[in-house]
Amino acid sequence: MGEPYIRPRKGSIEKPLRIAVLISGSGSGLLALLNHQQSNKSPHSTKLIISDNENAGGLRHGEDFAIPAVAIPLPDFADKSQQRKIHENLIHDMLIDSNIELVVLSGYMRILTSTFVSKWKGRLINIHPSLLPKYPGAHAHRDALADGAKITGCTVHLVDEGVDTGEIIAQEEVEILNGDTIEKLQERVKKIEHELYPKILDIFCSQNV
Numbered sequence: 001m002g003e004p005y006i007r008p009r010k011g012s013i014e015k016p017l018r019i020a021v022l023i024s025g026s027g028s029g030l031l032a033l034l035n036h037q038q039s040n041k042s043p044h045s046t047k048l049i050i051s052d053n054e055n056a057g058g059l060r061h062g063e064d065f066a067i068p069a070v071a072i073p074l075p076d077f078a079d080k081s082q083q084r085k086i087h088e089n090l091i092h093d094m095l096i097d098s099n100i101e102l103v104v105l106s107g108y109m110r111i112l113t114s115t116f117v118s119k120w121k122g123r124l125i126n127i128h129p130s131l132l133p134k135y136p137g138a139h140a141h142r143d144a145l146a147d148g149a150k151i152t153g154c155t156v157h158l159v160d161e162g163v164d165t166g167e168i169i170a171q172e173e174v175e176i177l178n179g180d181t182i183e184k185l186q187e188r189v190k191k192i193e194h195e196l197y198p199k200i201l202d203i204f205c206s207q208n209v
């Protein structure tokens with residue numbers, strides 16, 4: 001769909017890929033990634049954290065790990081499409097200024113426009129809390145429970161112009177238990193995400209294009 005994926009260069013322990021992590025909330029996935037990078041020889045290194053939400057708890061991990069962490073909230077514009085465009089341009093400029101080579105979405109709750117995606121396609125990766133193509137969008141756990149699903153999970157995928165439709169890189173299943181609530185399920189899926197995403201990023205970043 002749309003533009004081709006253009007993958008980043010092959011990262012190495014000596015020359016890790018420069019990563020930016022985009023978040024909107026607590027940043028538990030970001031923390032797992034930073035801990036992984038700190039305690040393993042990794043072909044990627046987080047150089048920038050961006051949140052669209054000034055109050056995102058995850059921004060504090062920047063301070064703890066001495067990594068620049070900035071909030072870029074939506075600018076004040078009546079015209080929504082103009083607002084989105086300017087917001088994404090601010091993010092794009094910051095990524096370029098920091099020589100970012102791979103953009104990692106980790107609980108980033110905004111849908112990116114095809115204009116932004118086309119600039120980063122193949123170098124823009126996301127984790128989604130369901131076994132895509134099942135339950136795309138912002139309410140994956142709610143939708144899985146409402147559907148009476150017995151199995152859900154998480155998916156690491158490249159981002160394309162659609163919503164959670166890009167090329168799937170890896171998936172892991174999580175069982176849905178009797179009495180599960182959105183919160184309980186989310187907690188168990190996040191545990192799996194925190195192991196899967198860093199591991200898959202290691203593989204993705206060290207592969208030849």
Ligand code: GRF
Nearest residue numbers: 025026027028029107127129
């Ligand atoms: C994760 O479940 C991720 O899959 C979803 O948002 C959650 C991020 O949570 N898109 P956190 O901010 O990393 O705690």
